[in-house]
Amino acid sequence: MSTKNNIIPKLTLVGAGPGDVDLITVKGVEAIGSADVILYDALVNPELLKYAPLGTLKIYVGKRNNNHAYTQEQINSLIVDFAFTHGHVVRLKGGDSFVFGRGYEELAHAKLFNIETEVVPGISSSIAVPELQGIPVTNRGTSESFWVITGTKSNGQLSEDIKLAAKSTATVVILMGLNKLKEIADVFIKEGKSDTAIALIQNGSLPTENLALGTIETIVSIAEEEKIGAPAIIVIGDVVKLHESFPISLTDWKYLLN
Numbered sequence: 001m002s003t004k005n006n007i008i009p010k011l012t013l014v015g016a017g018p019g020d021v022d023l024i025t026v027k028g029v030e031a032i033g034s035a036d037v038i039l040y041d042a043l044v045n046p047e048l049l050k051y052a053p054l055g056t057l058k059i060y061v062g063k064r065n066n067n068h069a070y071t072q073e074q075i076n077s078l079i080v081d082f083a084f085t086h087g088h089v090v091r092l093k094g095g096d097s098f099v100f101g102r103g104y105e106e107l108a109h110a111k112l113f114n115i116e117t118e119v120v121p122g123i124s125s126s127i128a129v130p131e132l133q134g135i136p137v138t139n140r141g142t143s144e145s146f147w148v149i150t151g152t153k154s155n156g157q158l159s160e161d162i163k164l165a166a167k168s169t170a171t172v173v174i175l176m177g178l179n180k181l182k183e184i185a186d187v188f189i190k191e192g193k194s195d196t197a198i199a200l201i202q203n204g205s206l207p208t209e210n211l212a213l214g215t216i217e218t219i220v221s222i223a224e225e226e227k228i229g230a231p232a233i234i235v236i237g238d239v240v241k242l243h244e245s246f247p248i249s250l251t252d253w254k255y256l257l258n
Contacts, residue, residue: 007084007085007086007087008087008088008116009083009084009087009113009115009116010083010087010088010089010115010116010117010118011079011083011089011091011106011107011110011115011116011117011118012031012035012088012089012090012091012117012118012119012120013091013093013097013103013106013107013117013118013119013120014028014031014032014090014091014092014093014097014120014122015028015093015094015095015096015097015101015120015121015122015123015124016028016040016043016044016045016048016092016093016094016095016122017094017095017122017123017125017128017205018094018095018123018124018125018128018129018132018204018205019043019045019094019125019203019204019205019206020045020205020206021045021047021048023123023128023205024048024122024123025120025121025122025123027120028120028122029048029051031090031118031120032048032049032051032052032090032092033051033052033053034053034088035052035053035056035088035089035090036056036057036082036086036087036088036089037056037057037058037059037082037086037087037088037089037090038052038056038057038058038059038089038090038092039059039061039075039078039079039082039089039090039091039092040058040059040060040061040062040092040093041061041062041092041093041094041101042060042062042094043062043093043094043095043231044062044092044093044094045206048092057082057086059078061074061075061078072102072105075106076105076106076109079091079106079109079110079115080109080110080113080115083110083113083115084113084115091103091106093122094122094125095122095123095124095125095126096121096122096123096124097119097121097122098119098121099124099126099148099175100150100175100176103119107119124148125175125204125205125233126148126173126175126233127173128204128205129201129204129205129233130173130199130201130233130235130239132204132205133199133201133204133211133243134242134243134244135199135235135239135240135242135243136239136242137171137173137235137239138171138239139239139242142237142238142239142242143169143170143171143237143238143239144169144170145168145170145171146170146171146172146173146237147161147165147168147170147171147172147173148173148175149161149162149165149172149173149174149175149177150174150175150176150177151174151175151176151177151178151179151180151184151234152176152177152179152180158177158180158183158184158187162174162177162184162187163187166187166188166190166191166193167191169237170237171235171236171237171238171239172234172235172236172237173233173234173235173236174233174234174236175233175234176230176231177234178200178223178228178229178230178231178232178234179230181200181219181220181223181234182220184234185216185217185219185220188216188236189216189217193216194215194216194217195215195216195217196215196216196236196237196238197213197214197215197236197237197238197239197240197241197246198213198214198215198216198219198234198235198236198240199211199212199213199234199235199240199243200212200219200223200226200228200232200233200234200235201232201233201235202228202229202230202231202232203231203232204233210226210227210228210229210232211226211245212225212226212228213240213243213245213246216236
């Protein structure tokens with residue numbers, strides 16, 4: 001930590017992981033423990049703030065579902081201002097800072113002011129949340145690659161990459177796309193993939209985790225029945241059939257485990 005007489009401006013981007021406090025890295029905890037200021041997002045488990053020293057300034061700058069406490073430009077300014085007035089700024093983000101976290105933008109902005117920077121990677125929810133449900137994003141003989149796509153672009157429209165991904169045989173993981181579920185399903189239906197397996201995982205890694213399993217054709221109604229809400233991750237592909245609760249035939253098992 002800096003002292004009032006010895007302020008050393010620094011920014012550390014810390015990925016907080018998917019939600020479970022135990023899934024942050026040791027290095028991430030150490031960074032929080034040396035912070036003078038913590039700027040944290042909506043998807044960060046607030047229990048992580050207990051690792052901060054007494055007197056550390058903690059500011060919620062969360063962004064979720066277009067409900068922004070601060071704009072990105074304001075957050076960039078806060079990072080710089082607090083770095084020069086307080087010292088070590090920890091920017092705490094859910095998942096990993098460089099996976100749809102706009103972490104690089106903040107890093108680049110701080111460097112414009114010659115502020116020392118460091119990145120502490122986090123466990124990305126795009127891999128960890130399916131994994132905790134027993135769904136691998138790749139599996140020998142089932143899926144040899146995976147896409148990670150944002151469901152909604154900055155202009156509110158569905159990402160065009162989903163249309164490209166739907167043409168592939170890869171596992172498709174979509175973040176921030178639950179409110180576009182019907183549109184996403186329609187894209188896969190147009191590619192003749194109505195029977196493709198799909199999982200929706202809400203609040204992954206937390207005690208409040210909620211799961212919906214189905215096919216592209218049935219998932220919209222199942223999501224309503226299971227009351228799936230945001231934040232949720234969408235996983236599409238044959239790997240979803242490996243979930244212990246997914247109803248599949250013996251033939252399917254032989255294919256999946258081949």
